[in-house]
Amino acid sequence: MTVLFGVLLLTMLVVTAVAIVRTKNLFVAVMLLGIFSLLIAANFFILDAADVALTEAAVGAGISTVLFLGALALTSEFEKVPTPHRWLSLAVVTGATLVVLYATLDKPKFGDPGAPAHQHVAPWYLEHTPEYIGIPNVVTAILGSFRGYDTLGEVFVVFTAGIGVLFLFSARRRPAGRRKTAGLQDLDIGLRKDVIPRVVSRLLAPFILLFGLYVQFHGEYGPGGGFQAGALIAAAFILYALVEGEERTLQALPAGALVALMVGGAMLYGLVGLLGILMGSNFLDYSVLSEQPVSGQQLGIILIEAGVGMAVTGVLLSIFHAFAARDRV
Amino acid sequence: MEFLGIYHYWVFVMLLMIGFYAVVAKVNLIKKLIGLSIFQSAVFLLYITMSKVSGGTAPIFSEKFAGVLYSNPLPQVLILTAIVVGISTTALGLGIVVRIKEEYGSTEEEEIQEIDRR
Secondary structure (H helix, E strand, O other): OHHHHHHHHHHHHHHHHHHHHHOOEHHHHHHHHHHHHHHHHHHHHHOOOHHHHHHHHHHHHHHHHHHHHHHHHHOOOEOOOOOOOHHHHHHHHHHHHHHHHHHHOOOOOOOOOOOHHHOOOHHHHHHHHHHHOOOOEHHHHHHHHHOHHHHHHHHHHHHHHHHHHHHHOOOOOOOOOOOOHHHOOHHHOOOOOOHHHHHHHHHHHHHHHHHHHHHHHOOOOOOOOHHHHHHHHHHHHHHHHHHHOHHHHHHHOOHHHHHHHHHHHHHHHHHHHHHHHHOOOOOOOHHHHOOOHHHHHHHHHHHHHHHHHHHHHHHHHHHHHHHHOOOOO | OHHHHHHHHHHHHHHHHHHHHHHHHOOEHHHHHHHHHHHHHHHHHHHHHHHOOOOOEOOEOOHHHOOOOEOOHHHHHHHHHHHHHHHHHHHHHHHHHHHHHHHHOOOEHHHHHHHHHO
């Protein structure tokens, strides 16, 4: 049954991807990309990657769609120029496809426990997580502790990208005050006129926030953690902003607070790492944070997950507001 | 199971190449970024496919299910963070496209090059 379902999902993925590339209407392409993300998230789930599925569903199907739509609103909705040198491109791609297809013949068998990927450090992580970290979710244990360096790097990449977007959009700022809202009636902003979206979003937003916090603090025991929680919390605010307009969302969570979250989250992660050095061990070694090494590890993971969640929320919302505040030229 | 394995790898190749085609052939910059997203998702799918162990389950311990086989958590960690990094860098790309549109008045590569040649 799972096999059939897997085959169906994978086939739908390819069909959706082809449709995305073929359509000239970019709005349609972006909507299909949301479906594509949801399909691939379902695929991750049946491949036992619950954490990844949660992230992909929140980020890919939710936030990425909104950001693409924000960019479309500032550019254009249609591809104007027909694809030039189509046959040449197709020939190149077909050649590359054949090469990669040939390479897949050498891949280890699907699900083979003896595949090289399962031989190196992964069994060690699975075996020693209860002893060293003492939390049930091995993915969180690796993300927060064993591979804390990687995650720190990723958080800084996210942070840098957020700063980059803010920097790009800092050019040619509009004069003081926000556009639009000045001459508009209350009901003209966002989707406030439409009762159903307004009521539904107002009902949903607090629960999405609550779920985001649950995912943040339950990440040690079930699928979840800072990355997923950050995306979910950002999604709640974005939903509110789409319906009620940016102004009110910025009153609830001002741009300054977002930058503070962004910087504070990344700093918190780094400082927890430095605390390890100050207390007589290595960078990002949390064992020394408490009397017991295991509870020190748990404390460290909670702190750095909080940092990750803050940074991701701050970056995603800053990026959203940067796109939303811009006027079409 | 055998067939599903091969099929996973083929779907990975197809998605990778569909994304690659969009990046090389399309002239619209947003379409290129959409292609890049597909390309990226294909790589994610490859990693997660390789993390699967037959008969395994998600790597979260539970006392009720002692002694079960777990799938490999390491590729999952790598991809989990890569997804969030992916959206941030895509947003940066979109930001650049929006700025290009503001300066050149177009998001089509050919038209932008035309303006540059003048």
